[in-house]
Amino acid sequence: MQLRMKTAVLAFSLLPAAAQAQPLDRLPASFISVFEQEAQPKQPPVVPKQPDPKLPDPKLPDPKTPSPVDRLLPPEFGRLTEAGGFAARSYNENFDGDNIGGFYRRTVVVGYDPVTVPTGFTQQIVGTTQRQVGTTPRVIGFNRTIVISQEGGSGGSGQPIVITTPVVVQDPVFVLDPVIATTQTTGTVYVPRTAQVLLPAASRYSGIQITDNDSPRPTDRLYFGYQFYSNAGYSLNPDTGGSDVQRQMAGFEYTLLDGDASIGMRLPYIQQYGPVGYASQTVGDLSVLFKYAFYNDLETGNLASAGLVVTTPTGGGGGDVILLDGSAAPHSTLFQPWLGFVRMFDAGYVQGITNLIVPTDSRDPTVYGASLGVGYFAYQNPTGILTGVIPRAEVHLRTPFNQRDPNGLVYFPDQVNVNGGLTLRFGRTALNAGVSVPVVGPRPWAVEAMSFLNVSF
Template sequence: MRRVLAPALVGLLLAGTASRAQDRYVPSTVAFGGGQRYSRPPVVPCPPFGVGPYTPGVPSMPGVPVDPNAPRMDPPVAPPGTDPIMPPEAPAPNPLERRLLDPFAQATEAGGVAPRTFNENFDGDFGGVYYKRRITTGYTIVPQVVGFTQRVTGYTPVTTTTQVIGTDQLGRLVVTNTVTTTNNPIIVNDPVTVNTLVAQQRIARLTLAGRYSGVLISDNDNPRPQDRIYGGYNFYDNIGGSLNPGLGQTDLQRETVGFEKTFLNGDASFGMRLPFVQQYGPPGVGGTQNVGDLSLLFKYAFYNNRETGDLISGGLILTVPTGSGDATLLDGTKAPHSVLFQPWGGFVRTFDRTFVQGITSLIVPTSSSDPTLWNNSVGVGYYLYRTTANNTWLTSVAPVVEVHVRTPLTQRNPDGLVYLQDQVNITSGFRFRFNRASFSTSIGVPVTGPRPWGVEAMSFFNYSF
């Protein structure tokens, strides 16, 4: 039925437009939509061929007198570049009226009435880098000897015999034995002990809240310059669990706020992004809440086909170490906190309801202790539902599948102080558009080991202005 109705409506609209193009209108006194209604003027005779332009007081036709005070009845000629149907003094139709005249008209990507969307944002997948640290997982009570006390538990008798040799009155030799008994005390040394809390420590590889967090171009973003403000939420279940067996459940969550503004007629944009990170887990791991590093984003579209939505662009993300939080590594040094330079390039290719987009980027830190990271992401989406109707609150629904490959070029040794493993992560979810706003919800799962986390849940909100 839709296939029949659509050509019929198009034919009617074209026929109506053609018939209106043959008429010429002048203002009347009846208001219409805040403007003026236009009606057919009285028919006046056309001057014969060769008669010059109209001059007040001079007859348009030979032999016909003209009153110079009478209103001019010749229809005005529209200047070049204006609508020949709508007089220059008439107010321009608003976007809604234009939309009613052309049901297939599309607004710009930045906003307007029911904007056409060529592609949706990536959601992202990256959780951070792992740093080797000695952490305190708890305390145990250990008795400690701090001294001794003495006490007598009894006595030991000791008998001593003393022999005295002498002479008696007759001068004879006399030997006398004297027996003496002495009680010697038995002394015992009793230790003096106190209970001391002794820290239980272990070596663990943990992410640092705010480092390498929310910095990728594929985090709630895409290659197309946009006008928007946005916020997002990421949750990483059991992050680093495979690297720290027996440590316990460790979770990380991140909130992100930012904006992006286009310039150069929409071919370039500048934006800023700031994450807030919290880490939860056993003692020594959980209870960490930090403000992440600020990222400055630059985009430029080298090729931007506004009719098809195809695009090729590039840019730079500069992440500066403004975030809070610090840590001491296993060797006693401070964890690196680099400035991150991230040049990137990307494309968007559209096929009616389907779009494909890709991004490649290279993160280069200023400290050699931090990893240099090569990132490649590809996303495919399909619009299950899309409309340009003005009275519809939901304008599109699109499922999207993303594949992210993270390849560290340095710090690949799992026994090093800083470590990042190769990752292949798949993210899938839905994108919902509501005219100027959009909302996404997705799940990310690592498919290679050691798994950097169990599962990631994320959602983002964008508002176009």
């Protein structure tokens, strides 16, 4: 008995301090058996302390405290994937966009001038003239001649003989000829007045930017947009003015690879108003968009992605857009590689895109673009009808590598455009409204107003 007791005391003395501080229920079972039997008197078993039901368990998170992802994105903003993570969804709102496209030098009708021209002749009788056309005999009397026969003549008796002869005169015969006056008639015709102008062609470089109602993040959505450009080209044509342009655009985007990639299409429809003979209604070029997020943190919403936009020359206004030299305006296939990022914060985000538009026809401009946008979740209510209010601001840089001469047939000016807008969210539906103003001259247009409807699925 004493030997076993000594052994237990020796083992206890060799335990580390951390082990000594542990409660008995965490010591090895063999040691507890020896200790209870030999080293200590019998004691009642230790009952673990029960947590106070009025206090939250310190080991479990407070269910009322949302996680960072929950704070940024209520469930209405996205959906879970089969793997359990969040699919591509609107952690951030889309860019609104800005670009109206290149300008093409053309001869257009800017008005009509009245001109008086002869249209024919009229004749009018203004009097008569008398003209003799012959004579008419007329008896005006008779002449009597007495002839005395000679005596001795046969049967003569010497008596006088009277011979009567008529006296005839010739009366002239006249006719009246009319006097006709011939008068030239004239009329007014309107001759077109032409001018050389630089104005956008509606079917060119329209609705193609990756920043046109889009973002670096792959999403599942259907969308429709409306944009109005006021007085496009007015600073390039001070004598003739500019052209108003309206554009509607419909499209879709569908995610692949568990939300890390997407494919989409968009098609614009454009109405242009301006000088006579220049106004048009045109279906624009179809664009096909590809995205891939090579870095996609579903917990924070941070993302880096790359993609390609291919714009096909399927729109109207092909060969009928005639340049000043009589040639048809170029209508290229456009390849647009791009890189983008999204950085999320507790109540806001920053996103950026850089892109390069490369045409297949060298007469079209090659354009470099860079865009930066910020947004702030000013209001969020996942259970209400209005689930979010997000004010936004953007700046867009567009600079061409060629076609920089304003006297050329094709011209693309340097652009710096500043946008401001607001997004209202209603569950999976987002309604954007904003304006864009160029701040570098020559200003391609005066002001752009825009609105977009995005429906996530």
